[in-house]
Amino acid sequence: MAQPVETLDDVLRILGEHEDHAHRTLNMVPSENAMSGLAKLPLLLDCYHRYFFNEGDQAERWHFRGAQRLRDLEMGLTVPLLEELGRARYVSVRPLSGLNAMTLALATLGGEPGSTVVTISPDNGGHYATPSVARRLGLRIEFLRGLDPHTLDFDHAADLLRRVRPALVYVDQSHCLFPVDVARLVATVRAASPETLVHVDASHWFGLVLAGVFPNPLDEGADSFGGSTHKTFPGPQKAALLTRDPDIERRIRDTQGYLISSHHFAATISLGMALLEFRDFGGADYAKAVVANTREFGSLLTQRGTTVVAADRGCSAGHQLWLDTEADGVPPREASDRLAQAGIRVNFMAGLPGFAGQGVRIGLNEPTYQGVTLNDLPELADIFTAALRGTTPAARLADRTAQLRRRPRFGATVGAGSPLLRGALELATNALLSEQVNSPNTVPESV
Structure with a gap:
């Protein structure tokens, strides 16, 4: 039951206690990341309160004048940096979140009500919300399926595409250890249903794509891609859509006008600042370290007796690891509680591909941003394993976690x-x- 919060003193106390705890904690939730204090600054300023709709700087369109002096921070900073790092000709920074970007992409590219959209089955990591959002928009859903939780069946995909001729293939891995082979999927789509568009939701891979560590979906032949900007990319909770196709850009612009009003202009500026830091202060090194840290941490946990999914395949190609703690005698919720007491935050959830019940999902993206290196991983694996097994007092483990949290983070110093x-x-x-x-x-x- 919630405790009453009655005064501003109460609010500040709770916020302060949280901040103190956060600075002693490693967040290993793969769908979250931190960003720099500098990039948070716009969220405190007047720009947080303002609308901005006049991307073209047309005199007759300054109906809302509050952001007029700040236009270049979106159109001269955030948008050009996304075009540069995302290798795109056109960018929309209107979406507020990954799911909001999904809604905009489906509404724009999914066709008229009654059209078919093909997406990835949840059994292969497809996002839980995609079918529901598509159906709310009047679209029919068919699923790409796989030979195992990590591999699509491209023969099945070709047969499905020839049969249903969808308006859109929406690639939406949310639970993902290994990314879809976008180039092969696009080739399959072009051969089986040439009029079908391909959009890649790269929310979990966004930072890895912008750093050039993962292939850019546009280079692989996709018509568009996008996603949230706070998972493997250390930015604000926002999202973007990118394309090289002027017709798709026009359609997105026409649709976003009635789906999204305020696009959280201050967060857009924060995104630009985070992109600038990412480009100029080690973003590529950070992204490479995320992948290296993830694979190494999966190996270290396996060596210590924890059941890590896909250990025979290197555990992961990106930032996520999935742990079957139930197989090790620790229910996932209890595992999460034990780790939290040791200063480590993780996901426990149902719906992970291949799991009959719940599993534990972790990410090395934020620990890497916070400065954890390969040299730190044996200590982190020891803390993690001791917490799961309950072999060391949690307070002692939490002190060791706090020491790891004091590493110099990536980004501008x-x-x-x-x-x-x-x-x-x-x-x-x-x-x-x-x-x-x-x-x-x-x-x-x-x-």
Whole structure:
């Protein structure tokens, strides 16, 4: 039962306690990541409150003038960087989240109501929401299926495509250890149903794609791709769609106008800042380290007796690992509780391909961003294994986790005396103070 939170002092206390705990914790939830303090700055400023609709800077379209002086931070920073790193000619930064991007892509590319969309079966990692969203839009759904949880059956795909002639193949791996071979899938689509479009939801792979560690779906022949910007990419909770096709760009622009109003302009600026850091301060090294850390950590856990799915295939090609702790005598929810007490956050969930019940899903994306290296992984594996087995007091393990959390993170290094940091702190402080000074309400002295 929720405890009452009655004052601003209560709010600040809870936030402060969470921050203290977060700085001692390793987050290994694969669908989450951190970003730099600099990139968070726009979320504190006036731009957080503003609409922006005038991408073309047309005088007659400045119906909302609050973002007029900030236009270049979207059109001269975020959009060009996504075009550059995503190897795209056109970008939409309207989507608010991965699921919102999915809705926009299906509404744009899925055809008229009654059309068919082919997507990946949940048994092969397809996103749980795709069928429901598509059906709400009046679309029919058919599934690509696989020979095992990690491999598509391309002969079945060719037969299905020839039979149903879908408007769209929507590639939507959410639970994914090994990515779909997009080039082979596109070739199968072009041969069996040439008019069908292919969109790749790369939410989980986005940072790996932008860094060039994973193949770019557009280079592999997909018509468009996109996804959320806070999984393997260390950015804000937002999303983007990218294409090289001017007709698809026009269709996205026409559709987004009535599906998305405010696109969280401050988060768009945060995304641009995160992209700039990613490009100029080690994003490619970070993405390579994510993959190397994941494979090595899977191997270390296997050596210590934990059942890691697909250990015979190297455990993972990206950032996710799946653990069958039930097979090791520890129910997944209990495993999650034990790890949390040791300062490690993980997913436990049903629906992982190949699992009859629940499993534990972990990611090395945020620990890598927080500075955990290959040299740290034996210690992390020891903490992880001891927590699962309950062989060491949780408080002692939590202290060891906190030591790992103190590593220098990836990204721009901004020293305490840096003019850049001083400027950011001045902006943030002024924003907080000016809002309170101008408020007619009385704020407690402790605030």
